[in-house]
Amino acid sequence: MTTTPLHAKPEIDRGLIQKYSMRGPRYTSYPTAPEWKEDVGEAAYWRHIEETNHDGATEPISLYIHVPFCSERCYFCGCNVIITSRDDIHNNYVDLVTLEASRVAERINKNRPVTQFHLGGGTPTEISPAALERLLNNVKGHFRFTEDAELSIEVDLRVTTEAHLDALRRCGFNRISMGVQDFSEQTQTAINRIQSAEATRDFVRMSRDKGFISVNIDLVYGLPHQSTATFGRTLDTIFEIDPDRIALYNYAYLPSKLGHQRRILEEWLPSAEERFNIFQLAVDRFTENGFVYIGMDHFAKPGDELTIAQREGTLQRNFMGFTTRAGADMYSFGVSSISSLPALYIQNIKKLHSYEKIVREGALPIERGCELSLDDRMRRWVIMELMCNLRLPIARFNQTWGVDFHEYFAEEIPRLKPFIEDGLLDPNLSEELRVLDLGRIIIRPIAMTFDYYLTQARKTGRQTPTFSKTL
Numbered sequence: 001m002t003t004t005p006l007h008a009k010p011e012i013d014r015g016l017i018q019k020y021s022m023r024g025p026r027y028t029s030y031p032t033a034p035e036w037k038e039d040v041g042e043a044a045y046w047r048h049i050e051e052t053n054h055d056g057a058t059e060p061i062s063l064y065i066h067v068p069f070c071s072e073r074c075y076f077c078g079c080n081v082i083i084t085s086r087d088d089i090h091n092n093y094v095d096l097v098t099l100e101a102s103r104v105a106e107r108i109n110k111n112r113p114v115t116q117f118h119l120g121g122g123t124p125t126e127i128s129p130a131a132l133e134r135l136l137n138n139v140k141g142h143f144r145f146t147e148d149a150e151l152s153i154e155v156d157l158r159v160t161t162e163a164h165l166d167a168l169r170r171c172g173f174n175r176i177s178m179g180v181q182d183f184s185e186q187t188q189t190a191i192n193r194i195q196s197a198e199a200t201r202d203f204v205r206m207s208r209d210k211g212f213i214s215v216n217i218d219l220v221y222g223l224p225h226q227s228t229a230t231f232g233r234t235l236d237t238i239f240e241i242d243p244d245r246i247a248l249y250n251y252a253y254l255p256s257k258l259g260h261q262r263r264i265l266e267e268w269l270p271s272a273e274e275r276f277n278i279f280q281l282a283v284d285r286f287t288e289n290g291f292v293y294i295g296m297d298h299f300a301k302p303g304d305e306l307t308i309a310q311r312e313g314t315l316q317r318n319f320m321g322f323t324t325r326a327g328a329d330m331y332s333f334g335v336s337s338i339s340s341l342p343a344l345y346i347q348n349i350k351k352l353h354s355y356e357k358i359v360r361e362g363a364l365p366i367e368r369g370c371e372l373s374l375d376d377r378m379r380r381w382v383i384m385e386l387m388c389n390l391r392l393p394i395a396r397f398n399q400t401w402g403v404d405f406h407e408y409f410a411e412e413i414p415r416l417k418p419f420i421e422d423g424l425l426d427p428n429l430s431e432e433l434r435v436l437d438l439g440r441i442i443i444r445p446i447a448m449t450f451d452y453y454l455t456q457a458r459k460t461g462r463q464t465p466t467f468s469k470t471l
């Protein structure tokens with residue numbers, strides 16, 4: 001069995017991709033969101049906050065704020081957004097999030113520094129620069145940030161002004177991420193998202209001039225009218241713009257669930273064959289242009305901290321994606337946002353009017369949650385190690401959890417055989433589980449082996465929720 005270095009170009013085998021193409025979780029959490037329950041709410045959240053914020057607690061924390069507003073709906077979008085440009089609604093939302101954050105912050109040990117702060121949406125820059133700055137200063141005022149904290153934001157550059165960037169920089173934001181999807185005019189028209197290459201180039205330049213140290217661009221393949229020829233031209237422009245990181249997502253077409261996606265006709269979509277060709281083209285071109293494949297749709301430069309962390313086996317994954325900020329609990333605010341503590345996930349309510357009512361009443365706007373058992377935590381550890389670092393050191397598992405890996409997963413280990421036979425996993429499982437080159441693209445099916453809930457569903461014939469395609 002030959003292996004190439006961790007960050008060599010990922011191998012793509014069409015036959016294996018077809019064999020392992022199935023619906024499965026992306027594992028931004030384990031247990032996955034469909035397993036969460038509505039009876040896990042405020043009481044559980046306070047209890048877990050108290051347990052993890054005892055007097056001696058000094059562990060770092062992460063913060064997330066969700067701003068759900070957009071001025072217009074992009075037809076391909078799968079997010080839960082609120083279409084409004086009304087300043088009064090935006091300003092009211094700033095007040096509500098401030099109230100929610102202050103309520104939680106009161107119970108968090110002030111010795112715990114914030115090392116990561118992310119603003120996502122929707123479109124956080126849909127709100128005015130003044131409202132944005134007020135929101136950030138309000139929330140920051142309740143926490144203590146480290147000097148080198150990573151502060152990042154997702155923007156839609158079509159509504160983001162120089163004044164927004166100045167406000168963000170004043171608040172210490174240093175990383176910026178923006179959607180491009182595709183520069184083809186025909187594709188942009190079909191998805192109702194017109195954004196020129198020139199505007200993107202100018203915006204990236206302005207962001208860098210203002211002092212943002214990292215620029216991420218999101219691309220999507222599988223969109224209407226895309227082909228290798230059109231996407232190839234998009235990639236040419238992307239390499240001229242030269243972002244630091246690239247995310248390449250597979251378009252999830254769900255018109256029966258998302259009414260606005262019906263504006264996209266199925267016959268406009270590339271065939272499965274062409275979709276694969278586009279993906280292959282993109283991976284080849286990224287690699288030729290100096291990007292390394294981190295996994296799960298993400299590419300970064302060799303010197304990027306994500307690439308280095310993966311090489312060193314310390315990469316982590318949370319709701320914001322890959323991160324190097326190890327093990328930080330994440331406190332999130334705003335509609336639909338998700339908080340993550342060592343043994344608890346909590347998700348806020350999605351509807352703005354319900355969120356407002358609960359926050360104004362003085363309670364926490366929680367919709368559902370999940371308290372993790374010891375078994376859940378052990379399986380999450382395994383799944384995250386495989387997905388982030390592509391290897392699972394067995395001695396470290398045994399030491400961390402005080403059980404023998406081979407005994408504990410006696411039922412799962414035989415189910416790894418097909419992956420070994422297909423060259424996705426190293427056959428020597430005695431010291432570590434090591435994902436081979438071919439397995440880097442096919443990581444989700446490997447991780448799914450350790451998902452207790454999927455296994456139970458299969459055994460009992462329980463219908464599993466609709467996850468996205470693994471490939």
Ligand code: SF4
Nearest residue numbers: 070073074077079122
């Ligand atoms: S700007 Fe982003 S979040 Fe808003 S509708 Fe378009 S894709 Fe969705």
